[in-house]
Amino acid sequence: MPLVNLKEVLDWAEERNVAVPAFNIDNIDIAQSLMMAAEEERKPIIFAVGQGAIRTGRLELLAGVVKTLAAGSSLPVVLHLDHGASFEQTLACIRAGFTSVMFDGSPLPLAENIAQSVLVVRAAHAVGVSVETELGAIPGVEDGIAHSGPAKVSLSDVETFIHAVDTDALAVSIGNAHGMYKTAPKLDIELLQKIRNLNAEVPHLVLHGGSGLGDGVIRTAVSNGIRKINVATEIRLAYLEGLHSAAGSQDIYTHIAAARNSIIEVARAKILLFTTKADERGNL
Numbered sequence: 001m002p003l004v005n006l007k008e009v010l011d012w013a014e015e016r017n018v019a020v021p022a023f024n025i026d027n028i029d030i031a032q033s034l035m036m037a038a039e040e041e042r043k044p045i046i047f048a049v050g051q052g053a054i055r056t057g058r059l060e061l062l063a064g065v066v067k068t069l070a071a072g073s074s075l076p077v078v079l080h081l082d083h084g085a086s087f088e089q090t091l092a093c094i095r096a097g098f099t100s101v102m103f104d105g106s107p108l109p110l111a112e113n114i115a116q117s118v119l120v121v122r123a124a125h126a127v128g129v130s131v132e133t134e135l136g137a138i139p140g141v142e143d144g145i146a147h148s149g150p151a152k153v154s155l156s157d158v159e160t161f162i163h164a165v166d167t168d169a170l171a172v173s174i175g176n177a178h179g180m181y182k183t184a185p186k187l188d189i190e191l192l193q194k195i196r197n198l199n200a201e202v203p204h205l206v207l208h209g210g211s212g213l214g215d216g217v218i219r220t221a222v223s224n225g226i227r228k229i230n231v232a233t234e235i236r237l238a239y240l241e242g243l244h245s246a247a248g249s250q251d252i253y254t255h256i257a258a259a260r261n262s263i264i265e266v267a268r269a270k271i272l273l274f275t276t277k278a279d280e281r282g283n284l
């Protein structure tokens with residue numbers, strides 16, 4: 001079916017009190033393997049194109065790949081820009097057929113983040129494209145972009161931001177980080193609950209840095225309102241480990257199959273974990 005926008009799949013997740021994974025794709029094989037994992041689990045999927053893929057000239061290419069994969073599937077598929085760097089970049093993605101764009105104004109002062117996010121929302125919503133924004137820079141390194149910044153977002157900033165910006169989804173920093181965690185992260189669930197309970201129309205909440213978070217942490221975050229979880233590092237590692245496992249072979253399709261199987265295994269586990277309802281899991 002044609003691509004759907006982010007709001008549609010996050011509304012689906014909200015109704016079920018589950019989350020949808022957003023997997024970063026860096027090449028065709030990763031995208032195709034992830035689609036196979038989603039098909040096996042029969043769940044919606046968000047393909048995220050990040051700054052590394054864009055820097056290496058893959059914006060249009062990966063957009064074409066995802067549109068082709070979606071056309072061959074009956075599942076809801078979203079094509080999403082991850083950590084959009086500028087208003088202009090979000091427009092380039094909208095033109096390339098993305099159904100969701102993230103604008104990451106988190107390094108900016110709050111007023112400037114609001115001003116630029118409003119502009120992105122206005123353009124995107126005019127053509128049915130969803131918008132994710134970010135508050136409180138998420139620490140760690142992703143695609144070569146490092147943030148130190150405060151590890152947690154301020155509740156009053158969230159309140160100010162969501163009153164001013166009609167964003168469909170909001171990435172919040174609640175103790176999460178990009179990359180793999182060196183020490184077990186502690187998510188501030190109380191802060192998440194306070195955000196959910198703000199006296200405002202709270203957008204769908206997004207957790208970046210899903211790689212390496214324990215299953216229990218994920219379940220608690222989802223049951224407290226996280227609707228989208230980004231996984232980049234673990235998919236990349238699964239791909240590389242799959243390739244390395246076939247290092248002795250001279251047959252390229254042995255390498256491709258090993259990488260594919262490795263990705264499918266990791267992605268299926270994430271899909272299952274994120275999209276299984278709390279009451280179907282028994283005790284948490």
Ligand SMILES: [Zn+2]
Pocket residue numbers: 083138142178208209230
């Ligand atoms: Zn991120």
